Amino acid sequence: MKISMTVNGKTMSGEAEGRTLLSTFLREELGLTGTHIGCDTSQCGACTVHVDGKQVKSCTMFAAEADGAEVATIEGQANADGTLNKVQQAFQDHHGLQCGFCTPGMVMAAVSLLETNAKPSEAEIREHLQGNICRCTGYHNIVKAIMAASGQEVPAVAAE
Amino acid sequence: MKPFDYTRADDLQTAQRALHEGGTVIAGGTNLIDLMKLEVMTPGAVVDISRLDLNDIRDHDGGLYIGAMVTNSDLAADLRVRRDYPVLSRALLAGASGQLRNKATTGGNLLQRTRCPYFYDRDTSCNKRTPGSGCAAIGGELRNHAILGTSDDCVALHPSDMAVALRVLDAQVEIESLDGTRHLRPLDDFYRLPGTTPHIETSLEPGDIITAVVLPKPTGGQQSYRKIRDRASYAFALVSIASVINARDGKIENIALAFGGIGARPWRDTRVEDMMRGQTVDDQLIQKAGDLLLSDARLLEGLEFKADLVHRLLSSTLTEAVQ
Ligand SMILES: Cc1cc2nc3c(=O)[nH]c(=O)nc-3n(C[C@H](O)[C@H](O)[C@H](O)COP(=O)(O)OP(=O)(O)OC[C@H]3O[C@@H](n4cnc5c(N)ncnc54)[C@H](O)[C@@H]3O)c2cc1C
Ligand code: SF4
Ligand code: FES
Ligand code: FES
Numbered sequence: 001m002k003i004s005m006t007v008n009g010k011t012m013s014g015e016a017e018g019r020t021l022l023s024t025f026l027r028e029e030l031g032l033t034g035t036h037i038g039c040d041t042s043q044c045g046a047c048t049v050h051v052d053g054k055q056v057k058s059c060t061m062f063a064a065e066a067d068g069a070e071v072a073t074i075e076g077q078a079n080a081d082g083t084l085n086k087v088q089q090a091f092q093d094h095h096g097l098q099c100g101f102c103t104p105g106m107v108m109a110a111v112s113l114l115e116t117n118a119k120p121s122e123a124e125i126r127e128h129l130q131g132n133i134c135r136c137t138g139y140h141n142i143v144k145a146i147m148a149a150s151g152q153e154v155p156a157v158a159a160e
Numbered sequence: 161m162k163p164f165d166y167t168r169a170d171d172l173q174t175a176q177r178a179l180h181e182g183g184t185v186i187a188g189g190t191n192l193i194d195l196m197k198l199e200v201m202t203p204g205a206v207v208d209i210s211r212l213d214l215n216d217i218r219d220h221d222g223g224l225y226i227g228a229m230v231t232n233s234d235l236a237a238d239l240r241v242r243r244d245y246p247v248l249s250r251a252l253l254a255g256a257s258g259q260l261r262n263k264a265t266t267g268g269n270l271l272q273r274t275r276c277p278y279f280y281d282r283d284t285s286c287n288k289r290t291p292g293s294g295c296a297a298i299g300g301e302l303r304n305h306a307i308l309g310t311s312d313d314c315v316a317l318h319p320s321d322m323a324v325a326l327r328v329l330d331a332q333v334e335i336e337s338l339d340g341t342r343h344l345r346p347l348d349d350f351y352r353l354p355g356t357t358p359h360i361e362t363s364l365e366p367g368d369i370i371t372a373v374v375l376p377k378p379t380g381g382q383q384s385y386r387k388i389r390d391r392a393s394y395a396f397a398l399v400s401i402a403s404v405i406n407a408r409d410g411k412i413e414n415i416a417l418a419f420g421g422i423g424a425r426p427w428r429d430t431r432v433e434d435m436m437r438g439q440t441v442d443d444q445l446i447q448k449a450g451d452l453l454l455s456d457a458r459l460l461e462g463l464e465f466k467a468d469l470v471h472r473l474l475s476s477t478l479t480e481a482v483q
Contacts, residue, residue, distance in 0.1 A: 018164050018165060018166030019161040019196070040197070042194055042260065045257070045259060054262040055262060060263065061189060062166065062193070062206075064168070109259070112258070130258070131256070131257020
């Protein structure tokens with residue numbers, strides 16, 4: 001079946017079977033490989049995108065469910081002039097990534113947090129990231145990056 | 161994943177007809193899609209009910225009417241829920257993650273399947289997955305399994321946090337049948353115990369669809385949800401307790417308790433509540449309550465720790481309630 005959606009502000013369409021996951025559709029049909037597939041079982045959050053303004057795991061959604069929806073992926077996050085947005089920049093400045101595999105999902109999760117909570121506390125950040133797993137950083141630098149992106153002092157975080 | 165026909169339902173009847181013909185509805189898909197990937201569930205037709213008009217929360221007879229498609233995020237954030245039924249809000253936020261709660265729905269959460277690892281592993285025997293094939297969990301590795309309401313054919317646990325809170329709040333499930341009639345069913349009648357047919361989990365008939373959950377008038381009292389799990393976040397409950405308690409001068413005036421992580425369905429035992437009403441909370445009463453609750457428990461090897469956890473959770477819940 002033909003599926004159309006608005007991805008990062010542009011109307012895009014492609015072919016999908018009923019069983020085609022949104023993550024697969026974005027990567028293989030639309031060529032947007034920034035959305036990563038880690039576990040493919042709803043656990044790790046690497047595939048996090050926004051659908052109609054809400055963060056979801058794109059491996060836990062059929063492409064057909066998103067027919068007609070507004071989707072935002074990591075590819076749409078940079079500023080119009082191509083520079084990194086404040087969350088991406090903060091991840092770079094505070095070493096919020098090592099291998100980078102979890103990063104697209106982390107950034108999408110962080111952006112959704114800051115949309116509803118402009119100045120989250122460290123505890124709120126950790127709580128919000130419970131569905132995103134990182135095997136490299138130990139999370140501290142990710143938490144610091146999000147504190148910085150929200151314009152807050154970057155403190156020594158808990159357990160450091 | 162096995163191929164299937166996907167359709168989006170524009171009205172309830174279309175969805176119900178598809179269900180009646182052996183299809184499966186998809187709400188948030190957060191449990192169904194994982195089960196379909198593992199081919200534990202292999203529906204030939206999947207009907208998407210996410211665009212049906214079942215997503216409002218409204219006042220109802222002094223209580224609340226919650227549409228089946230209300231997401232777990234929206235329900236937890238609703239001001240009336242946070243004010244009058246905080247135990248529900250807390251139970252929801254203690255489950256899954258933000259991304260999943262944004263998709264997971266009220267109806268789907270009630271009908272999520274067990275997390276028994278053998279149920280998800282098609283290379284093992286499981287009466288729930290393949291009726292009559294046996295139960296690999298009994299005699300296998302037990303941890304996230306039930307100790308109450310189980311049978312020789314299945315010791316699976318109902319994993320929902322939300323349903324435990326709904327049970328303590330005396331919620332009812334609104335069901336629409338194929339002929340268009342709607343009826344309400346208390347949560348306790350809604351879930352079946354496994355007996356010899358663990359694959360039949362609820363009272364739903366072919367073609368039935370959950371349209372809402374109805375909460376009675378709030379009863380006041382102190383509400384809490386406590387959940388013990390293997391790690392501090394993003395894990396299912398080993399044992400949990402939802403409570404609504406009215407206490408004065410150390411004495412319990414009224415009490416309702418529901419438990420997660422121990423029962424084949426969200427567990428409530430009115431004998432325990434009756435025994436505690438009018439009593440002063442002390443160590444003896446707490447011990448007695450735990451003993452009564454667990455008097456019918458079947459503590460298979462590997463599940464003994466749950467008895468300890470129940471006692472400890474009861475202790476912290478009751479102690480806090482009378483402070
Ligand atoms: C990684 C992970 C962690 C999780 N952690 C927790 C946790 O800690 N605590 C917890 O409680 N839950 C947890 N969950 C489970 C989650 O809460 C459920 O998957 C979710 O609530 C199911 O809702 P859904 O709308 O996505 O259901 P779906 O997956 O869409 O459906 C589930 C079942 O219900 C049926 N169905 C759905 N709606 C209706 C309806 N209206 N009428 C009739 N049938 C219907 C479907 O056909 C399907 O069989 C977790 C899930 C994941 C993936
Ligand atoms: S406990 Fe139930 S779900 Fe688990 S293997 Fe046995 S029959 Fe299957
Ligand atoms: S790939 Fe989707 S949650 Fe891991
Ligand atoms: S940076 Fe490697 S998984 Fe997070």
